[in-house]
Amino acid sequence: MPSAKFDEVYKKTRDIKSGPSNDDLLNLYAYAKVAQGEDIEKAAKPGMMDFTGKAKRKRWQEVVDAGTSKSDAEKKYIELGEGLISKHS
Secondary structure, eight states: OOOHHHHHHHHHHTTOOSOOOHHHHHHHHHHHHHHTTOOTTTSOOOOTTOHHHHHHHHHHHHHHHTTOOHHHHHHHHHHHHHHHHHHHO
16 A cells, blocks of 8 residues: 555646656656556556557566565655656646
8 A cells, every 4th residue: 555645746746737758757657556556467458559558568567577666666656756746847
């Protein structure tokens, strides 16, 4: 179960409308998935023409393959999210 701090930053990052790079957005997505304990093996795979979904899944898989724990993913999400919030809000 993610911390209250994670939940706070998660909600605030949802309000960022423009500015973050695609790379930052992919990292936020992947860290959130791992921090929330979602299992990539049980997640539906994106369709053949879903290029955004494929990029998201690929980054998520990279975070999983790197052995990132739930707590590390949560810390990385909070760090990246707070930086983006202060830069783009």
